[in-house]
Amino acid sequence: MNAELFENLRLELRRGCLILAVLAELRTERYGYVLRKSLADCGMAIDENTLYPLLRRLETQGLLVSEWREEEKRNKRFYRLSPEGGVILSRLLEEWTGINRSLNRIIEGEPSMERNHEAHQ
Amino acid sequence: MKPTNSLLARYLRFVESRDWVAAEAFPVFARGLRAVLWTLAVVFAVTYALAGPIVRGEALRAILLVTLGWTLWWCVWAAGLVALFTLIFRLARPATPGKLTGKYLDAIGGYLPPDQPEDILAELAADIRSEMEDREAELGRPLTAEEVETILKRHGHPMLVAGRYLPRQYLIGPSTFPFYWFTLKTALWIAALVYVVVAVSVPFVRGMVQAAANAAPGEVTVAGAWSFLLIGALVLLAVFGAVTAVFAALESIPGFSPAGNWTVKSLSSAARPPRAKPRWEWMVGFVATGLFAGCWLAMPDFPWNLGPAGRYLMPGAAWASIRLAMILLLLAAMVEAGVQLARPQWTRFCTAVHVALRAAGLAFLGFLFHSSDSLVVVNLARVPAADAHRLPQIIVECTFYGSLMALLIAGMTDLVQCLPYLRRWFLRPDRERKGTSHQPAS
Numbered sequence: 002m003n004a005e006l007f008e009n010l011r012l013e014l015r016r017g018c019l020i021l022a023v024l025a026e027l028r029t030e031r032y033g034y035v036l037r038k039s040l041a042d043c044g045m046a047i048d049e050n051t052l053y054p055l056l057r058r059l060e061t062q063g064l065l066v067s068e069w070r071e072e073e074k075r076n077k078r079f080y081r082l083s084p085e086g087g088v089i090l091s092r093l094l095e096e097w098t099g100i101n102r103s104l105n106r107i108i109e110g111e112p113s114m115e116r117n118h119e120a121h122q
Numbered sequence: 123m124k125p126t127n128s129l130l131a132r133y134l135r136f137v138e139s140r141d142w143v144a145a146e147a148f149p150v151f152a153r154g155l156r157a158v159l160w161t162l163a164v165v166f167a168v169t170y171a172l173a174g175p176i177v178r179g180e181a182l183r184a185i186l187l188v189t190l191g192w193t194l195w196w197c198v199w200a201a202g203l204v205a206l207f208t209l210i211f212r213l214a215r216p217a218t219p220g221k222l223t224g225k226y227l228d229a230i231g232g233y234l235p236p237d238q239p240e241d242i243l244a245e246l247a248a249d250i251r252s253e254m255e256d257r258e259a260e261l262g263r264p265l266t267a268e269e270v271e272t273i274l275k276r277h278g279h280p281m282l283v284a285g286r287y288l289p290r291q292y293l294i295g296p297s298t299f300p301f302y303w304f305t306l307k308t309a310l311w312i313a314a315l316v317y318v319v320v321a322v323s324v325p326f327v328r329g330m331v332q333a334a335a336n337a338a339p340g341e342v343t344v345a346g347a348w349s350f351l352l353i354g355a356l357v358l359l360a361v362f363g364a365v366t367a368v369f370a371a372l373e374s375i376p377g378f379s380p381a382g383n384w385t386v387k388s389l390s391s392a393a394r395p396p397r398a399k400p401r402w403e404w405m406v407g408f409v410a411t412g413l414f415a416g417c418w419l420a421m422p423d424f425p426w427n428l429g430p431a432g433r434y435l436m437p438g439a440a441w442a443s444i445r446l447a448m449i450l451l452l453l454a455a456m457v458e459a460g461v462q463l464a465r466p467q468w469t470r471f472c473t474a475v476h477v478a479l480r481a482a483g484l485a486f487l488g489f490l491f492h493s494s495d496s497l498v499v500v501n502l503a504r505v506p507a508a509d510a511h512r513l514p515q516i517i518v519e520c521t522f523y524g525s526l527m528a529l530l531i532a533g534m535t536d537l538v539q540c541l542p543y544l545r546r547w548f549l550r551p552d553r554e555r556k557g558t559s560h561q562p563a564s
Contacts, residue, residue: 032248033245033248033249034248034249034252034253035252037249049246049249049277050277050278050282050283050286051286053242053245053246053249053286053287054286054287057242057287069244075248075251076244076248077248078244078245078248
């Protein structure tokens with residue numbers, strides 16, 4: 002039961018981060034398989050059944066652009082961040098940095114302890 | 123093969139996905155099967171066209187049956203030969219890695235949305251081939267069919283893979299679901315109440331007609347009870363289907379929002395719990411029920427409980443059969459009043475007991491109405507001789523119409539009273555507590 006609960010919460014936590022990771026990785030042009038491998042190498046493994054529909058959705062939303070091109074005698078679809086995607090990515094990264102900072106403060110507990118201390122004085 | 127949604131095409135895709143026929147022989151199998159089916163249809167149609175104008179009735183039926191039998195016989199033989207051929211083909215030439223991949227992608231293609239399947243398949247194929255190349259580079263040799271199959275199986279079942287590309291994966295979306303769930307529960311309760319009232323009322327009306335015709339009232343049978351439950355289940359199922367279908371249709375409308383353009387002022391007070399009865403009412407109810415229970419238990423020995431007419435009456439045949447049920451009902455009513463007084467925060471329990479009591483009360487009155495035995499009978503020994511011939515008829519009529527009126531009044535009252543209780547049922551106790559705790563913690 003606890004393992005299942007943890008897995009659900011972990012997936013929920015990862016869901017938003019994956020989009021950020023994919024957008025960040027596609028600042029450099031990549032095709033699907035290489036993108037999947039590079040994400041896995043960075044510790045953000047994603048299965049192809051999640052990645053490819055996500056790429057198509059992000060492309061439909063205008064955050065990515067794609068192009069079919071031949072490489073090593075095979076047609077591959079290369080993705081990269083669109084200009085609009087770049088703007089969104091920088092705003093999302095700011096948001097992420099803010100969330101991360103807040104989370105760290107909450108986890109370390111310093112500001113709340115300080116506030117309590119001030120209130121007692 | 124271009125994927126279509128005809129019955130035969132679906133069957134062929136099923137056969138293909140289960141790997142029943144070798145990939146190489148599959149086109150032959152598909153063509154053979156189509157030929158067999160067409161032959162069957164054509165032979166049957168030709169026979170009908172030739173024999174139809176000549177013979178009629180039994181003779182025509184016999185000719186068609188014989189034709190159908192012989193056609194089926196030869197079709198089975200033909201299908202068997204096709205299957206044997208494909209089996210030999212398969213044994214002679216096992217699947218190769220490339221063909222396995224092609225077959226897997228074809229299977230996915232059959233489930234993909236029709237607008238851009240080639241695009242999706244090409245991308246999936248590039249991914250799978252890249253993974254296979256990486257694996258071959260690791261092993262330093264070409265992959266075997268089993269290793270390819272392992273890779274493909276890791277990618278998932280074709281239907282699941284294709285399902286990720288479908289535009290909508292749910293019937294009722296998360297934003298609509300709370301509205302759907304509330305509507306469904308309300309509709310089911312209302313349907314159940316209406317069904318019970320209608321189902322109970324119909325026998326009353328029938329009973330009135332029977333009484334008017336001086337016929338014996340109908341009895342409640344086991345088959346009748348099963349029929350009541352079965353039809354009730356079908357009614358609830360139909361309501362469930364209708365509500366779900368309506369919400370699924372609304373969900374498919376782009377931009378649909380069940381919340382609409384709401385404001386705080388426009389919110390109804392439907393979610394507020396009904397005002398509870400004052401405590402004194404429950405106390406009075408508790409005492410009155412206890413007194414009534416005492417009178418009921420004492421009535422056989424002290425018939426003056428029934429009023430001045432009590433001296434002429436005594437318990438009838440039905441008295442013994444309902445005595446225990448009546449005592450249990452009265453005890454349950456006292457328990458309800460006691461719980462309301464001692465633990466009013468047990469909202470769901472109180473509501474469940476209230477609804478159960480009302481349902482049991484209705485059933486009890488219904489039983490009395492249907493029962494052919496009398497609850498009380500006239501003690502003729504005590505009746506003056508001048509009134510002896512009129513009194514039994516008066517008592518019987520009073521009992522019949524009295525129980526009928528009581529049943530109708532109780533049914534209507536309970537229907538009205540249960541509605542706020544049912545609304546209260548939907549409210550979680552914690553919401554009630556939250557609703558009353560507006561003060562910030564000190």
